[in-house]
Amino acid sequence: MPVQHDPSQTSPTRHYVKTNIINTVIPVFHPAHTTTVNKHVITYQHYFPYRCNGVNEYYPQGFGYAPPGHSYSRSRFR
Template sequence: MYNKPWGHPHGGHRPPQYCPPQAMPVQYDPSQTSPTRHFVKTNIINTVIPVFHPAHITTVNKHVITYKHYFQQRNNGVNGYYPQAFSCGPSRSRFGY
């Protein structure tokens, strides 16, 4: 706060300058070996075996014969009238005879 001139963007210090990077030689460490991993590889082999099932088909044709019998007849109607007469005893005349 005390050694900074007022109004300077970097607080009184110059911005840093960067040098280009230097590539150093490659270094090698001793090799490492991880434990052996065990893999199981499965091969699937498809085999087709044709199987034949022979069959013999006998076709039976059934012919159905239908007989339809019709009996024609005539009908006559007869109306009968049967008069009945009843004797109910002596009648009384209105006139007193």
């Protein structure tokens, strides 16, 4: 007898999951900047030098009259 063929049968499909892990590096930059401020405090010190001189003047005065026969020397009043 010839070979006989029955209708085909299909079993339920099995699902498989294959996971691939791919490492990706993403550089993330966090820039920062520091500004150094040097504050110079300028203090002005004002000076007003002042000199003062004093002069003493003397004006000798002689009163009176010499007795007869006597005279006063001028250097006595200096």
